[in-house]
Amino acid sequence: MASIDLEKVLxxxxxxxxxxxxxxxxxxxxxxxxxxxxxxxxEAFGVTTVADLAELKYVRWAQALAALNEAK
Known part of the structure; x- marks a missing residue:
């Protein structure tokens, strides 16, 4: 599992x-x-929390596309 520096992202x-x-x-x-x-x-997506953003299908789709590109 990847770690993340919370001070860099929060x-x-x-x-x-x-x-x-x-x-x-x-x-x-x-x-x-x-x-x-x-x-x-x-307004645009009904996102109100960090968890909502993480679960947003458009975010997941973009991450999947980026992962596919990296796998080339």
Whole structure:
């Protein structure tokens, strides 16, 4: 399983939280995602949490396509 440096991907306020708390957090908990970005994700795709974003089918499709490209 790959590890991730939480301080690199999370806003400072969320870096010391538990994984369940992070997954339930608004997408603005991710570094570089503003509250406005979160509002737009909610409007466009119904995404309100980090977990919602991870489960978004378009994200999964894009990851699968990128993995296929890397496997070449």
């Amino acid at each position: 806003d400072k306020a969320w870096a010391d939280k538990s994984l369940p708390e992070i997954l339930a957090a608004p997408v603005s908990a991710l570094k570089g995602v503003s509250e406005r970005d979160g509002e737009l994700l909610k």
